[in-house]
Amino acid sequence: MQKLLLILITALLPTAIWGQNSIMLSIPEADNIFLSQNLTLLAQKYNIDKAEAMLIQAGLFENPTLSFEQIAYNSDTRQYFNTGSQHAIELEQVINISGKRAKQKEIEWYNIEIARHEFESVLRELKYSLHACLIGASYTQKSISIFDKEIEHLNRLVKVYTIQYEKGNVSLIEKSRLEALLFALKTEQLEYIGKLNEFQKQLRLLMNLKPDVTVSPKLDNSDINISMLDMGRFQDYINNNPQLKIAELQIKQEEANLSLQKRLRVPDIVLKGIYDKSGGITPNYVGMGLSVGLPIFNRNQGNIKAATAQIAQNKLNYENTANEIQAELSSKFSHLKLLYDFYSSIDKSLEKDFTNLIEGVSSSFEKRNINMLEFIDYYETYKETCLKLYEHENTLLTGIEEINKLIGSDYIKLWSK
Secondary structure, three states: HHHHHHHHHHHHHHHHHHOOEEEEEHHHHHHHHHHHHOHHHHHHHHHHHHHHHHHHOOOOOOOOOOEEEOEEEEEEOOOOOOOOOEEEEEEEEEEOOOOOOHHHHHHHHHHHHHHHHHHHHHHHHHHHHHHHHHHHHHHHHHHHHHHHHHHHHHHHHHHHOOOOOOHOOOOHHHHHHHHHHHHHHHHHHHHHHHHHHHHHHHHHHOOOOOEEEEEEEEOOOOOOOOOOOOOOHHHHOOOOOOHHHHHHHHHHHHHHHHHHHHHHOOOEEEEEEEEEOOOOOOOOEEEEEEEOOOOOOOOOHHHHHHHHHHHHHHHHHHHHHHHHHHHHHHHHHHHHHHHHHHHHOOOOOHOOOOHHHHHHHHHHHHHHOOOOHHHHHHHHHHHHHHHHHHHHHHHHHHHHHHHHHHHHHOOOOOOOO
């Protein structure tokens, strides 16, 4: 049964990884595709267009109202709809005063700015997701390659031990132990392939790629250096955070709304023009009129009070948002420093020497210079060390991207254009 599973896993591995069209992309190249093809981002842009349309709408004047009255039945002449007898025409136009339209336009202008910063916020989140997926896919591919190298050498050893077992030179226990190790490696590799497939799915969605396309990231992180970073210098960049910008604009917008609500206490004027053929005090009566509401009972008190409360609430929301960003940035920066200090202390030569180490261990085992337990221990140690190294580098790079997202700027530049 174990051999059958081993055969199935071996058959599935190539198609799981390489069964699709593969394209190599650097992060700047992926950014360009993302900016032009991401459907969520393209849809978000229409919120700006809608806000700009509402600004146009807010600046439009009220339409005039035209009324026409025609006599339906004249009892004296017993005629219906006699156009030569009585009819009247009335034209009305609402005139906004006290600058209401200007304040409505100001409110809509803030909506445009909010929509732009919401777009920026979505852009930062999606861009972070894109970079995190590219970084994750890259290091997952590297992890899979570690398994490939070990599996390649172990496959050869299993074949050698199978031949030697048939000749009676090695025991069944030794051969089975190698087969079990090979099975465990391939099973663990499948887990990483599943992670890689999930990254590929997200990358296809983020860049709107065809389902048969896989992305092979090209990362150049040889110059990671955050030793000169200072938390104090980040303070100037916090104000660039889109969510904080939105919170600030919401305060200003509500202040404009309060001003509008106060101006709404002043009633609008309605101008009228009237023509009445024979129903007025004189034939062919032409008159003008004016009407205005009297603010005796309703002086918009409730809306003014609500707007005042909303301003106070928005100010607290702004302060809370700033505190949250500051706290998160401080926490992530401290963690990033720890990650970087640990990363700087790691001997990177193990990764480069991995192939030689595996070949040396395999050769020593074949020559019986080390026993089975030592061989397995070397294999597991080398594998786990490389996997942990990749995991740490992945976490470090993702942490840098999180810092950039929080401050709303590519302050820590990782990728050359």
